[in-house]
Amino acid sequence: MSYDAHFRVWRGDAAGGELADYTVAVHDGEVVLDVIHRLQATEATDLAVRWNCKAGKCGSCSAEINGRPRLMCMTRMSSLPSGETVTVTPMRAFPVVRDLVTDVSFNYAKAREVPAFVPPPGLAPGEYRMKQEDVGRSQEFRKCIECFLCQDTCHVVRDHEENKAAFAGPRFLMRVAELDMHPLDAAAETGLDRKRAAQEEHGLGYCNITKCCTEVCPEHIKITDNALIPLKERAVDRKYDPLVWLGNKIRRRGA
Incomplete structure (x- = not known):
């Protein structure tokens, strides 16, 4: 018909x-x-x-x-x-x-700002070993097809052009979250704190978890629940951990 x-x-x-x-x-x-x-x-x-x-x-x-x-x-x-x-x-x-x-070049510029996976020292490709549970956590985020619908619907990007310089958007905060939870990522050993970077360099604090990005994802990735909220929790825990605060104070005095 x-x-x-x-x-x-x-x-x-x-x-x-x-x-x-x-x-x-x-x-x-x-x-x-x-x-x-x-x-x-x-x-x-x-x-x-x-x-x-x-x-x-x-x-x-x-x-x-x-x-x-x-x-x-x-x-x-x-x-x-x-x-x-x-x-x-x-x-x-x-x-x-x-x-x-x-013109979606904004997204490719943001992708380049996220430091890549840092291989663990002493292991060659093919020697990596991970629990299936950890593989499954990352695999969900790997389903992303780069349609940028989540970026488009995010009101932080959509309604505030001035935020684009400081905010990576849900797609790339999801990438940071994936790397931060990866058990083999050795970024911390090189001095890269992905949780701090998410907050201070990629604008994690701008996200107010309305879940609009999750709602439009054609791959049904739970961007908010499985990536952004856990990343926010880890970033806050790290920033306000009293032991971390004390350690930073001691290091500054020693300097």
């Missing part, structure tokens, strides 16, 4: 733009990306849209559908309110390049 749907799609570039109205045919089983491709093939041949796998694994086709950050390839038309206009706009947290394509 086919039917005609009313779409409103944002058209424009960095200088500005507006929503354009289209009527597009929809067939059973289609997702929003299918309809956008049909729109490109018929009425808007110059419509810019980023996509790659169409299987929910590359994270390329992120956009906002009826105001909610989603992957276009994973949003079935049948899941949207029947008979209502479908509005598709670019991710609001990032600068528009053209139409539905945004």
